Amino acid sequence: MNIIKNFSLKQYNTFGIDVNAKEFAAFTSVDELTELLSSKSHTNTHNLVLGGGSNILFTKNIDGIVLKNELKGIELIKEDQHHFYVKAAAGENWHQFVLHCIKHNYAGLENLSLIPGNIGASPMQNIGAYGVEIKDVFEGLEALKKSDQSIHLFTTNDCEFGYRESVFKRKYKDEFVILNVIFRLNKIPVYNTSYGAIEQELEKMNVKDLSIQAISQAVINIRSSKLPDPNKIGNAGSFFKNPTIKTSAFKALEKVHKKMPHYIVDENNVKIPAAWLIEQCGWKGYKKGDAGVHKNQPLVLVNYGNANGKDIYDLSEEIVQSVKEKFKITLEREVNII
């Protein structure tokens, strides 16, 4: 296996941050990964598994080895009366996998079209968009424990999925390499068009017969028009999570900020769009050097060219502080800070 020294990660993260990995290796099989992790020279070395680099902010050089996941393969492993069970290797591109499923009429992923990144990272933060999260279609995953290279199966319960959360981001942070994910997809589609502008887009597209193909295309159209393309402007999508606050705190804030948008989570909790909070603090379109806040999407921090990870991180910290001051709400970062 080819281990490259002093490797630039600029092309390997969608923020386009130029940091170096002390070592870099791409693995295409579980044997190669096991060999890398168990080799004498790497047992005590810090390692980082990398997918598409679309949910990462590098703030420093990596003093260790970056393991680029290149495991490939998509397989229909079983079906029953209502479902197809499809296994996808961690190194497969997420959107290409969604398109594969749509082509074969495996329903359930259409709302998650065009999310960047790879299969392996999708359970990490329980990716979600337009009213669907992967926990809704998740059947299980296989992961390799880095410390002893044993392989473990995780069910939905084991993953403890939450809003942009799982055990892999918390309890088992950096302990496992996800090898593949099994999805439980519907034979008869259950359409979910109520979220965001999907219905309006379908109307615009003049869709008469609803299908997973049409919903996927509507989502692609909306996302392409709304979100900055990382190939043009460095970014990692939403930088912050939408905060959930107590209903009592919301009621107090609502007295001052009468038009505060919100979603009721349950009788005790209310979710507030982080984008609105950031915009209210005057950050929309802000630019300092090459680090900035996108002009249309305040939730998206951007690298206009040569910002480094610290520039972006410091900007995110200023945003956190100003939102805290104005609303007494602490924003949490969605992006993995490395």
Ligand SMILES: Cc1cc2nc3c(=O)[nH]c(=O)nc-3n(C[C@H](O)[C@H](O)[C@H](O)COP(=O)(O)OP(=O)(O)OC[C@H]3O[C@@H](n4cnc5c(N)ncnc54)[C@H](O)[C@@H]3O)c2cc1C
């Ligand atoms: C324009 C844009 C739009 C986005 N929109 C959305 C959206 O709508 N919804 C959403 O949920 N996310 C969104 N994201 C975030 C991102 O696409 C997802 O989080 C995606 O799943 C990240 O995949 P990745 O392969 O790029 O992960 P990476 O950035 O490579 O890795 C993310 C984390 O997972 C770890 N990791 C990666 N692969 C593995 C593995 N096989 N085993 C163990 N750990 C691993 C990494 O070490 C890192 O900590 C968006 C990003 C961009 C740039």
